[in-house]
Amino acid sequence: xxxxxxxxxxxxxxxxxxxxxxxxxxxxxxxxxxxxxxxxxxxxxxxxxxxxxxxxxxxxxxxxxxxxxxxxxxxxxxxxxxxxxxxxxxxxxxxxxxxxxxxxxxxxxxxxxxxxxxxxxxxxxxxxxxxxxxxxxxxxxxxxxxxxxxxxxxxxxxxxxxxxxxxxxxxxxxxxxxxxxxxxxxxxxxxxxxxxxxxxxxxxxxxxxxxxxxxxxxxxxxxxxxxxxxxxxxxxxxxxxxxxxxxxxxxxxxxxxxxxxxxxxxxxxxxxxxxxxxxxxxxxxxxxxxxxxxxxxxxxxxxxxxxxxxxxxxxxxxxxxxxxxxxxxxxxxxxxxxxxxxxxxxxxxxxxxxxxxxxxxxxxxxxxxxxxxxxxxxxxxxxxxxxxxxxxxxxxxxxxxxxxxxxxxxxxxxxxxxxxxxxxxxxxxxxxxx
Amino acid sequence: xxxxxxxxxxxxxxxxxxxxxxxxxxxxxxxxxxxxxxxxxxxxxxxxxxxxxxxxxxxxxxxxxxxxxxxxxxxxxxxxxxxxxxxxxxxxxxxxxxxxxxxxxxxxxxxxxxxxxxxxxxxxxxxxxxxxxxxxxxxxxxxxxxxxxxxxxxxxxxxxxxxxxxxxxxxxxxxxxxxxxxxxxxxxxxxxxxxxxxxxxxxxxxxxxxxxxxxxxxxxxxxxxxxxxxx
Numbered sequence: 001x002x003x004x005x006x007x008x009x010x011x012x013x014x015x016x017x018x019x020x021x022x023x024x025x026x027x028x029x030x031x032x033x034x035x036x037x038x039x040x041x042x043x044x045x046x047x048x049x050x051x052x053x054x055x056x057x058x059x060x061x062x063x064x065x066x067x068x069x070x071x072x073x074x075x076x077x078x079x080x081x082x083x084x085x086x087x088x089x090x091x092x093x094x095x096x097x098x099x100x101x102x103x104x105x106x107x108x109x110x111x112x113x114x115x116x117x118x119x120x121x122x123x124x125x126x127x128x129x130x131x132x133x134x135x136x137x138x139x140x141x142x143x144x145x146x147x148x149x150x151x152x153x154x155x156x157x158x159x160x161x162x163x164x165x166x167x168x169x170x171x172x173x174x175x176x177x178x179x180x181x182x183x184x185x186x187x188x189x190x191x192x193x194x195x196x197x198x199x200x201x202x203x204x205x206x207x208x209x210x211x212x213x214x215x216x217x218x219x220x221x222x223x224x225x226x227x228x229x230x231x232x233x234x235x236x237x238x239x240x241x242x243x244x245x246x247x248x249x250x251x252x253x254x255x256x257x258x259x260x261x262x263x264x265x266x267x268x269x270x271x272x273x274x275x276x277x278x279x280x281x282x283x284x285x286x287x288x289x290x291x292x293x294x295x296x297x298x299x300x301x302x303x304x305x306x307x308x309x310x311x312x313x314x315x316x317x318x319x320x321x322x323x324x325x326x327x328x329x330x331x332x333x334x335x336x337x338x339x340x341x342x343x344x345x346x347x348x349x350x351x352x353x354x355x356x357x358x359x360x361x362x363x364x365x366x367x368x369x370x371x372x373x374x375x376x377x378x379x380x381x382x383x384x385x386x387x388x389x390x391x392x393x394x395x396x397x398x399x400x401x402x403x404x405x406x407x408x409x410x411x412x413x414x415x416x417x418x419x420x421x422x423x424x425x426x427x428x429x430x431x432x433x434x
Numbered sequence: 435x436x437x438x439x440x441x442x443x444x445x446x447x448x449x450x451x452x453x454x455x456x457x458x459x460x461x462x463x464x465x466x467x468x469x470x471x472x473x474x475x476x477x478x479x480x481x482x483x484x485x486x487x488x489x490x491x492x493x494x495x496x497x498x499x500x501x502x503x504x505x506x507x508x509x510x511x512x513x514x515x516x517x518x519x520x521x522x523x524x525x526x527x528x529x530x531x532x533x534x535x536x537x538x539x540x541x542x543x544x545x546x547x548x549x550x551x552x553x554x555x556x557x558x559x560x561x562x563x564x565x566x567x568x569x570x571x572x573x574x575x576x577x578x579x580x581x582x583x584x585x586x587x588x589x590x591x592x593x594x595x596x597x598x599x600x601x602x603x604x605x606x607x608x609x610x611x612x613x614x615x616x617x618x619x620x621x622x623x624x625x626x627x628x629x630x631x632x633x634x635x636x637x638x639x640x641x642x643x644x645x646x647x648x649x650x651x652x653x654x655x656x657x658x659x660x661x662x663x664x665x
Binding site for chain 1: 586590607622628
């Protein structure tokens with residue numbers, strides 16, 4: 001008997017002019033690992049929310065069809081009642097943390113499920129051990145890196161010993177090894193797993209079954225763009241003028257250990273460099289130093305021209321009332337329209353930026369820095385929440401604009417790094433390659 | 435020291451500062467509360483201490499203009515229509531100092547609560563009012579979260595070549611900060627519901643027994659609160 005069944009499910013959010021899910025039917029067997037893939041805004045997160053009962057109970061909207069999980073109909077069982085049978089790890093780890101210390105955070109769900117007090121700490125600790133995060137138990141969550149926080153969220157879900165684990169883009173902030181470990185842990189736990197992802201390589205390697213969503217409907221086939229390896233650009237030594245040079249740069253955040261020690265880097269106009277490396281190795285710090293947002297404690301930075309920097313999770317940092325105004329803020333309307341066109345966002349020009357999906361926000365944020373037309377463009381994880389088809393378009397756009405500037409892309413996404421970069425700069429395990 | 439006796443001590447000191455009539459007593463309480471606040475990491479305490487200093491300073495500066503008491507003029511100002519002659523008396527200054535110090539004491543007690551206490555333990559101890567305690571615990575995280583978001587916003591704008599300078603430019607960030615915080619609040623509420631929050635019959639992690647220091651601290655808090663009635 002199926003653990004979860006979705007029967008002819010259609011759903012629209014309140015006030016939405018189109019359906020987020022259209023006649024979706026799906027069955028999930030116990031212990032099955034299902035990869036839920038799909039373009040940005042295709043309804044992946046909505047389907048996960050339907051499986052946890054949050055759609056329709058938390059979000060409202062028009063709901064037709066039926067979802068049954070562990071024998072309970074989600075129309076009559078609230079999400080809190082389904083908790084324990086179902087556990088969810090959401091897209092933004094920072095937004096799902098309730099308490100201040102890791103162990104208490106992992107124990108929070110167990111307390112809600114009325115677990116015997118004597119068992120709570122043991123189960124929370126065991127969940128942390130299962131994902132190799134027991135050393136974090138007494139740490140304040142505010143001090144954790146994005147990757148560590150992601151693991152704590154997974155431990156919080158695993159501690160509930162669910163039959164169905166729902167993961168919404170769990171590897172968006174993780175390096176390849178950490179993402180692999182996370183999927184390993186989820187798989188080893190033995191429960192059924194449904195993982196929604198924009199980076200398909202790992203889910204494709206782990207999953208028993210692929211479900212592909214497009215425009216709220218299950219598609220018959222996976223589009224080739226999701227499985228094909230990109231063709232790397234022809235690597236070439238750039239002969240353009242030097243745009244930025246970092247010489248033996250060091251940096252430590254106040255009260256913290258050194259993040260960068262004697263790192264050097266040079267970027268020339270016309271080249272696109274991909275900066276890769278494991279979590280916490282200082283990629284973002286190096287990128288900020290290159291863009292002039294951080295003054296290094298030691299060493300020298302020479303910059304010849306203007307710089308623009310796109311931070312991680314830029315969808316949080318939108319300040320105006322319309323998409324057009326957001327892009328025009330630093331560049332004027334003419335350039336803004338051009339940038340929106342390049343990112344295929346003109347249809348959203350008069351929408352509020354916060355009404356866009358996470359992938360659309362990411363593209364909007366990219367438009368805000370492209371419109372500035374800087375000599376040095378630094379993008380920090382620009383493909384988070386962006387589907388492979390859009391990533392290809394973004395890579396092509398960055399390649400097409402490469403001659404006019406130097407571009408540094410910080411990314412965990414190896415496929416994107418390969419498709420966009422003339423060269424790869426590995427920080428951490430390997431020295432920075434100048 | 436456990437979180438509950440520590441919170442009781444802070445509350446008792448704030449209570450005593452509000453009841454005490456002697457400016458020297460309130461000043462002593464302010465100094466006592468300043469000590470733990472200075473133990474917090476400087477990056478965290480800066481915003482709280484600055485807020486307390488600005489608020490208390492504003493109370494001190496504004497109070498004499500809102501009062502008309504005392505018979506020992508310290509300064510005579512111009513005659514303003516409707517209000518009459520502006521004067522500041524020594525008594526008004528004394529009262530302004532007292533109220534500013536009371537304000538500072540309550541502010542520092544709140545800062546110490548936010549910066550130093552283990553809110554998880556406090557929440558664990560709140561067996562009969564968990565929802566309210568959780569709301570307070572989440573509210574105390576609002577200031578650091580907003581501070582972090584504001585830093586991120588300014589940095590993101592600088593990354594686009596937009597410098598945020600001056601009070602007006604910073605004030606324009608309030609709306610996106612509020613929108614971001616509402617969005618974050620909705621996401622958190624959703625995650626809490628998905629983790630079973632609100633189900634009946636919840637249990638809690640056993641808390642460690644109180645130590646002698648904890649008992650002494652609670653007794654001290656009671657003594658301060660009762661003693662304040664005679665200060």
